[in-house]
């Protein structure tokens with residue numbers, strides 16, 4: 001039987017139960033169905049199968065081990081009641097459905113592309129193999145099987161044991177709840193993750209959205225393709241159905257675009273090739289990251305109007321003092337952060353405030369405690385400084401890593417903010433400090449060493465601190481945030497580019513599509529913005545303002561990505577009207593440097609944040625990028641004085657709005 | 667009488683600090699900025715020029731040299747018509763690395779016939795008195811590695827910068843002319859990118 005189909009069992013777990021009573025309103029009160037849950041690869045399609053184990057029927061058990069094709073599809077006709085049960089979940093799904101795309105309802109011809117047993121339209125009891133049909137007792141009708149590509153959503157529930165509710169695409173009937181009385185639900189989910197992208201739904205810890213490569217593809221092409229091209233795309237991807245990258249994704253998109261454009265001029269080629277390569281470089285390793293935009297499932301989001309946002313004056317010395325108690329502890333910190341977010345700091349307070357903002361000083365420390373900390377940190381700094389200072393020339397000759405660091409640092413220190421009074425001229429002590437701190441940082445984090453861009457991050461910090469030790473430790477804290485950007489694989493850069501792409505697509509699909517059509521969908525042109533947090537894009541003074549605002553961590557995580565969106569929003573008209581291509585976009589963005597208006601960008605970015613926040617069916621990927629995953633926020637995240645911070649429209653209160661889902665949670 | 671404008675992509679490669687960005691700026695804006703930042707990411711500038719009555723738009727690409735950024739730099743090698751391998755005469759290490767840059771370029775640019783690809787070698791900072799690389803050494807390397815033209819430049823005082831770019835353009839055009847004779851015209855399009863698509867052949 002089914003000898004000619006290639007079958008590989010990828011995961012197998014016995015002791016998974018179905019509770020017929022709850023499924024059917026009590027027809028089989030007492031009996032639980034125990035069965036075997038498997039993930040199988042069959043003819044290059046990944047299926048999830050469940051087979052009841054029938055103790056009384058050894059033949060069936062045998063069969064279960066060998067032949068998956070005998071598994072019956074989830075039985076439709078057992079269904080009127082079941083439907084009702086399912087609908088009681090429906091309200092909960094609503095939220096998820098809203099963000100899941102509609103699969104093109106292909107009524108025929110799809111079978112060959114997608115050999116899932118669960119075909120849209122096959123509403124009759126599955127055509128099962130004769131053998132198992134004969135045994136089709138009460139139990140075996142609980143068997144089911146579906147293609148992973150039809151799986152939309154998994155709800156994880158707990159009631160002493162875990163059980164999973166699997167939601168399939170509209171066209172397919174969803175299977176009964178699976179109860180993991182003997183454990184293993186986590187293993188099952190982990191296994192699924194190997195073949196599909198599973199991410200948390202917005203605002204719901206227990207709800208996992210599933211998207212598989214095939215599905216993402218069909219979605220993206222939804223608007224692009226007619227029937228003929230569809231075959232073509234799918235064929236291209238079938239070679240590698242589970243592992244697909246945005247790179248490959250873009251390639252195919254381009255391919256299709258080309259097909260539509262007809263004979264596109266040859267001079268288009270190099271940018272496209274460059275883009276393909278970049279696409280491979282950038283998201284190539286992202287498969288296990290859930291931000292993969294190719295898989296994200298977004299229909300049109302209804303963003304309301306952007307609310308007007310006002311900014312305030314920088315926090316003055318008096319205001320700062322008012323947030324300090326007699327022992328020097330900072331008080332009302334959330335409010336303090338809020339006003340820093342809204343207006344930045346006056347320059348006189350930066351030297352002190354940045355140490356807190358960056359985490360060198362704990363907010364709740366007293367002046368005395370800080371003195372002790374400072375003394376210890378001073379010792380520690382000079383110990384590390386001595387390490388490289390005491391390396392002799394001979395030693396260094398045998399230490400290529402140190403030599404390279406030194407040479408890179410020397411070159412870059414000479415090319416960092418040389419017009420700033422702190423670093424200008426030939427023998428400016430600022431240059432020596434910059435050099436020494438960077439060298440010491442190499443000792444602090446020898447694995448990372450020195451990477452270009454780090455001098456840009458240090459320079460403003462040193463300028464504000466005017467102290468080698470303080471600047472070093474503040475830089476260390478800053479680098480903790482930025483570390484990934486500079487690591488060997490530049491994972492931080494890749495992640496950010498993908499996150500930005502995901503955001504931009506939500507905010508402005510038409511612009512995103514335009515960029516994608518210009519082979520710029522992965523936003524390479526934002527590289528410098530992200531690597532060094534706009535350091536090269538703004539005047540030195542504006543960088544100071546921007547950074548202190550960012551370091552408040554308000555109004556959301558990754559606020560800098562909203563800044564990117566704000567700038568792009570201002571540029572999109574020009575880019576689209578002038579019909580800029582790959583090269584022109586890169587050039588245009590590079591040349592924005594020093595032309596940006598900081599307060600305007602901050603306002604716009606904050607406004608965009610508010611817009612997103614008030615968006616009802618926020619996709620999980622978006623809320624996780626912005627740190628708005630609010631399944632009953634842990635106490636630590638709650639601001640103590642919610643009332644006080646309330647004046648801001650962006651205080652944490654609004655998490656309730658984003659998480660309108662609680663109303664649906666049972 | 668027909669004028670045609672070719673768009674030529676030229677890329678500057680070499681160790682960090684040899685003066686690639688300074689050379690590009692000197693050539694395009696005729697300025698030397700001693701306060702220039704080190705390059706982050708990828709940049710390019712366009713320059714219109716006329717060489718032997720050919721209208722040419724040079725698109726000059728400049729990248730960051732550090733190893734770490736390789737994967738984000740190399741995609742831009744594609745479609746280059748010419749590569750300017752750059753070192754600094756006061757930095758012997760940058761000279762020793764020329765071979766690696768050449769290799770990296772050929773590998774990632776996906777050049778069809780590497781032996782025929784027009785490289786030009788620039789020894790920059792000749793205004794500096796403490797040299798670590800002699801003219802003879804450099805010339806010898808160029809000879810042995812494909813008979814590349816060699817120019818000693820200074821972005822600081824503008825020595826040989828324009829001349830080197832002119833030579834680069836000539837090399838590319840000469841190569842394409844040769845190809846024009848050998849291969850039917852539609853294949854040539856692959857190589858040359860007519861900007862204003864006025865009819866061919868002058």
Ligand SMILES: Nc1nc2c(ncn2[C@@H]2O[C@H](COP(=O)(O)OP(=O)(O)O)[C@@H](O)[C@H]2O)c(=O)[nH]1
Pocket residue numbers: 414415680681682683684685686687688689699700701702703704705731790791792793794819820821822823
């Ligand atoms: N003396 C001298 N210095 C130069 C010359 N060209 C560049 N420089 C300096 O060398 C350093 C590195 O130059 P840059 O253009 O940034 O090098 P890149 O990393 O290759 O782009 C800078 O400090 C420049 O001012 C030159 O021709 N002569």
Ligand SMILES: [Mg+2]
Pocket residue numbers: 686687688704705728729730
């Ligand atoms: Mg440079």
